[in-house]
Amino acid sequence: MNQAIRNSWVAAIAMFALIFGAISFVQVVGADDLKGNPLNQRAILQNYCNDRGAIIVGGEPVAESVEGTSEVCQFQRTYAQPALYAGLTGYFSRNYGATGLEVAMNDQLAGSSDQQFFDRIGQLFLGNQPKGASAELTIDPAIQKLAYDLIPDGQRGSIVVTNPKTGAILAMVSKPSYDPNLIATQDPNAETTNINELVKVPGINLNQNVSGPTGELLAPGSVFKLVDTAAALASGKYNKDSVLPNPAEMPFPGIQYKLPNYAGGNCYTQDKASFAFALQQSCNTPFASIALDLGRDAIAEQAAKFGFGEDLGDQLKLAYARGSGFPDDLDGPGLAQSAIGQKDVRATPLQIALMTSAIANNGVQMSPSLVKTVRSPDLRVIDEPQPEALRTSTTPEIARQITEWMTSAVSQGIARGAAVPGVQVAGKTGTAELGNGLNNSWFTGFAPANNPEVSVTIVMEGVDITTGAQLTSPNAKKIFEAVLNK
Amino acid sequence: MSQLSTIPKPRRNVELLLLILALSVGIGANMLVGVDQAKAFDSDFWFQSSLLAVAALVFHVVLRIRAKYADPVILPLVVALNGLGLAMIHRLDAPGEDTGNNQLRWTLIAMAVAIGVIWFLKDHRVLRRFTYISLAVSALLLILPLVPGISAGEILGARVWIRVGPMTFQPGEIAKITLAIFFAGYLSSNRDLILLAGRKIGPLQFPRFKDMGPMITAWLVSIGVLIFQRDLGSSVLFFGLFIVMIYVATSRISWVVIGVGLILGGGFVAAQVFSHVEVRIYGWLNAFSPDVYETGSRQVIEGLFGMANGGLVGTGLGQGRPDLVPFANSDMIIASIGEELGLIGLFAVVLMYVMLFTRGFRAALGTRDAFGKLLACGLSFAIALQCFVVIGGVTRLIPLTGLTTPFLAAGGSSLLANWIIVGLLLLISHTARGPVDTTPLPPGGAAEPAGIDTPTEAVKRA
Numbered sequence: 001m002n003q004a005i006r007n008s009w010v011a012a013i014a015m016f017a018l019i020f021g022a023i024s025f026v027q028v029v030g031a032d033d034l035k036g037n038p039l040n041q042r043a044i045l046q047n048y049c050n051d052r053g054a055i056i057v058g059g060e061p062v063a064e065s066v067e068g069t070s071e072v073c074q075f076q077r078t079y080a081q082p083a084l085y086a087g088l089t090g091y092f093s094r095n096y097g098a099t100g101l102e103v104a105m106n107d108q109l110a111g112s113s114d115q116q117f118f119d120r121i122g123q124l125f126l127g128n129q130p131k132g133a134s135a136e137l138t139i140d141p142a143i144q145k146l147a148y149d150l151i152p153d154g155q156r157g158s159i160v161v162t163n164p165k166t167g168a169i170l171a172m173v174s175k176p177s178y179d180p181n182l183i184a185t186q187d188p189n190a191e192t193t194n195i196n197e198l199v200k201v202p203g204i205n206l207n208q209n210v211s212g213p214t215g216e217l218l219a220p221g222s223v224f225k226l227v228d229t230a231a232a233l234a235s236g237k238y239n240k241d242s243v244l245p246n247p248a249e250m251p252f253p254g255i256q257y258k259l260p261n262y263a264g265g266n267c268y269t270q271d272k273a274s275f276a277f278a279l280q281q282s283c284n285t286p287f288a289s290i291a292l293d294l295g296r297d298a299i300a301e302q303a304a305k306f307g308f309g310e311d312l313g314d315q316l317k318l319a320y321a322r323g324s325g326f327p328d329d330l331d332g333p334g335l336a337q338s339a340i341g342q343k344d345v346r347a348t349p350l351q352i353a354l355m356t357s358a359i360a361n362n363g364v365q366m367s368p369s370l371v372k373t374v375r376s377p378d379l380r381v382i383d384e385p386q387p388e389a390l391r392t393s394t395t396p397e398i399a400r401q402i403t404e405w406m407t408s409a410v411s412q413g414i415a416r417g418a419a420v421p422g423v424q425v426a427g428k429t430g431t432a433e434l435g436n437g438l439n440n441s442w443f444t445g446f447a448p449a450n451n452p453e454v455s456v457t458i459v460m461e462g463v464d465i466t467t468g469a470q471l472t473s474p475n476a477k478k479i480f481e482a483v484l485n486k
Numbered sequence: 487m488s489q490l491s492t493i494p495k496p497r498r499n500v501e502l503l504l505l506i507l508a509l510s511v512g513i514g515a516n517m518l519v520g521v522d523q524a525k526a527f528d529s530d531f532w533f534q535s536s537l538l539a540v541a542a543l544v545f546h547v548v549l550r551i552r553a554k555y556a557d558p559v560i561l562p563l564v565v566a567l568n569g570l571g572l573a574m575i576h577r578l579d580a581p582g583e584d585t586g587n588n589q590l591r592w593t594l595i596a597m598a599v600a601i602g603v604i605w606f607l608k609d610h611r612v613l614r615r616f617t618y619i620s621l622a623v624s625a626l627l628l629i630l631p632l633v634p635g636i637s638a639g640e641i642l643g644a645r646v647w648i649r650v651g652p653m654t655f656q657p658g659e660i661a662k663i664t665l666a667i668f669f670a671g672y673l674s675s676n677r678d679l680i681l682l683a684g685r686k687i688g689p690l691q692f693p694r695f696k697d698m699g700p701m702i703t704a705w706l707v708s709i710g711v712l713i714f715q716r717d718l719g720s721s722v723l724f725f726g727l728f729i730v731m732i733y734v735a736t737s738r739i740s741w742v743v744i745g746v747g748l749i750l751g752g753g754f755v756a757a758q759v760f761s762h763v764e765v766r767i768y769g770w771l772n773a774f775s776p777d778v779y780e781t782g783s784r785q786v787i788e789g790l791f792g793m794a795n796g797g798l799v800g801t802g803l804g805q806g807r808p809d810l811v812p813f814a815n816s817d818m819i820i821a822s823i824g825e826e827l828g829l830i831g832l833f834a835v836v837l838m839y840v841m842l843f844t845r846g847f848r849a850a851l852g853t854r855d856a857f858g859k860l861l862a863c864g865l866s867f868a869i870a871l872q873c874f875v876v877i878g879g880v881t882r883l884i885p886l887t888g889l890t891t892p893f894l895a896a897g898g899s900s901l902l903a904n905w906i907i908v909g910l911l912l913l914i915s916h917t918a919r920g921p922v923d924t925t926p927l928p929p930g931g932a933a934e935p936a937g938i939d940t941p942t943e944a945v946k947r948a
Contacts, residue, residue, distance in 0.1 A: 001735070001737060001856065002851055003737065004733055004735075004737040005850050006851070008730050008733065008734055008863055009843075009844065011730075011867075012847075012870035012871075012874075015870060015878075016836065016840050016873075018878065018883060019836060019877045019878060020836065021883075022878060022881035022883040023793075023832055023836070023877070026790055026882070027794060027798065027824060027828065027829040027832070028797070028798060031793075032794075034791055034794035035794050035795065037791070039779055042791055042792070042807060042810065045807055095810075188580075
């Protein structure tokens with residue numbers, strides 16, 4: 001019996017050997033992986049009570065740490081103009097971690113980035129409170145405010161305004177928004193109550209990875225025709241003089257579905273169309289036939305050249321900006337529908353803004369940027385991103401050709417609402433049917449067409465045709481005017 | 487046997503010394519926790535520390551009187567673990583919460599009951615008389631959480647609690663002990679019968695089918711606990727307890743083979759049939775996928791993040807964020823300790839368990855009655871297995887199951903049960919280390935021969 005007892009002890013020791021191995025694995029071998037896991041919020045929470053750097057727009061902090069009254073924490077994160085900037089700053093919370101720039105720039109804001117190594121050493125010896133660097137954004141506060149107010153309360157929508165030559169984002173807003181102070185509160189009960197209320201609001205931009213201009217995937221509708229146009233011109237099979245078939249309906253062998261042109265529009269008036277006319281009036285069947293002619297791969301390749309499928313998080317200094325996508329498996333009808341921005345093709349508002357900016361910038365897509373400068377607490381600049389070309393989306397010739405047609409869409413076509421007197425505006429509208437009688441209504445464009453200073457992308461979700469028309473092109477006009485008159 | 491060559495020594499002064507060391511660990515930890523929360527050395531601290539110290543010293547004095555040859559390391563180990571647990575639970579108390587003092591209350595009750603066991607039982611062999619009563623009590627305890635009116639209903643997916651006045655209690659924890667007593671009694675009386683006949687298949691000597699009765703019963707009990715109480719951890723624990731005891735009773739590896747086969751079979755069927763088992767296993771394998779994280783693996787993953795955050799040396803007591811982990815003071819207390827005391831601290835804690843169960847096995851080796859050997863071995867193995875299941879679950883070595891970490895985790899039933907186990911182990915070690923008892927066996931242990939392993943040993947002893 002004693003030998004069996006000794007053997008049982010050996011078995012118990014063997015179990016504990018496994019345990020020692022598992023503990024060593026978790027705490028030493030795998031620790032770095034665990035610390036870097038995106039689900040891990042500890043790095044943020046470790047410095048919850050510290051003096052974090054501010055996030056600054058136009059010289060004014062929109063997020064900063066102030067000395068609080070709480071016994072637990074010396075500093076309290078507060079947000080000025082909370083709803084206006086919530087989609088950019090995100091929140092910084094004790095129990096729910098952080099989102100937005102708060103998490104993406106945490107290293108700098110918390111003062112733990114590599115550039116701040118010597119600052120930290122200094123703080124260590126002087127015994128100062130750790131203080132983080134502050135980040136000044138590229139956002140223009142006036143444009144941000146204007147864009148935000150152009151989305152009516154109760155309406156879901158996003159607006160992205162960029163400088164196509166530099167990639168700088170001048171405004172990026174979405175509604176519904178929220179007050180990050182509600183989640184940054186140090187009262188744990190209020191924090192929980194508030195976040196539980198907020199997550200109930202559909203479409204709220206609590207987390208940019210899943211909502212708002214960088215995270216929400218929407219059917220792009222007709223603005224996707226710009227991809228088709230670029231693909232068509234790049235293929236060499238089409239040029240500015242091409243005549244496209246423009247039947248009222250496009251049948252497919254073997255199935256009942258017919259792809260229609262919009263029944264009320266000018267497209268109905270002719271069954272052949274010039275390229276300019278097709279884009280001006282946003283006819284569906286010409287682009288469907290281009291896509292069927294070129295094939296799925298040609299369209300997908302051009303979409304990728306415009307940045308579809310790319311995570312833009314690094315460029316934006318956001319944790320993540322969802323990649324847009326063009327579907328893989330497409331039969332004929334699926335390809336035809338996807339080519340006009342319906343069916344399975346999806347894009348974020350930011351993606352569409354970048355596509356348009358590439359066309360405006362002679363085919364060169366600039367890296368989008370949201371952060372202008374990062375300064376240490378003693379105001380020394382520790383990071384200042386310079387404009388950077390991200391990729392070549394198309395040739396200058398093709399870009400100019402598309403610009404010309406987009407200009408005629410504003411001057412003579414269905415994007416007339418965006419016209420600014422005395423300025424050449426290039427634009428493209430889009431309407432993606434949601435299947436319930438409502439649409440996602442898009443406008444994307446830039447001005448002045450010959451020397452673009454600003455590109456504007458607007459999407460309003462779940463609107464009827466009339467409302468969509470009122471909220472997109474005319475609002476783009478207001479933003480063009482505001483930027484150009486500065 | 488080696489212990490025969492040494493003259494029995496009480497070693498109570500060694501125990502006192504170790505006890506002071508152990509108290510300084512627990513009280514020191516409590517002090518650090520208080521420093522972090524800017525309330526060091528307040529009246530609470532003195533109150534808690536002195537109560538723990540007084541209880542430990544009373545226990546020590548009782549051992550001097552009633553069981554002076556008891557192993558001198560067991561009590562200090564347990565006091566250190568319990569003290570550390572108290573400090574950690576106190577540290578994790580949110581403002582207004584009072585789990586720390588509640589745990590202290592339960593510690594005192596549990597120590598008092600353990601003292602009672604030592605004082606009134608005097609000799610563990612008396613328990614053998616209660617073999618079948620223990621079986622009945624075990625059955626009753628296991629059924630209680632399912633009885634309407636007494637049951638506290640389903641808490642966090644398991645039906646293992648009963649309601650006693652304002653409190654809840656987990657009878658399964660006590661059933662662990664009564665089952666061990668039953669197994670020890672049954673097996674020490676019937677081992678010859680079980681060993682007698684069997685068929686040899688290959689190198690393995692298999693028992694007769696009818697002798698497998700108790701094993702199949704134990705298997706069914708484990709499966710029953712799994713099905714009706716949805717308690718994976720206890721089910722593994724009960725079955726492991728039985729396998730090790732029947733193996734020790736018979737010294738036949740074939741029992742282990744059959745037993746492990748039944749576990750694997752039962753586990754496989756359970757994974758197929760019961761969604762809660764399947765969910766656990768899926769969540770274990772895919773813990774890091776975001777959708778699994780939202781629906782189930784959050785607790786484990788947060789625990790792993792915490793332990794990774796602690797790293798080699800830990801954040802220091804009170805400096806980490808173990809409160810981010812759900813159930814940080816009960817299920818996940820190992821992760822909390824791993825975060826704040828680091829790999830080094832956690833190794834120290836786990837080594838204390840190794841020493842504790844090793845001392846239990848040592849008592850099993852040393853004692854001369856089969857019942858005592860089986861009981862000490864079963865209880866020690868139960869502690870080891872319970873630690874393995876819990877710590878393995880927290881470190882994602884195996885799927886997480888809901889068992890408590892002995893002495894550390896918040897929970898009254900667990901403390902009470904484990905302190906009773908300590909009382910029993912101390913008693914058994916007392917007979918193991920003491921001079922050979924020549925008094926007649928207490929009545930009731932009818933068929934037991936005097937020397938168990940071989941008659942020659944009994945001769946050598948005399």
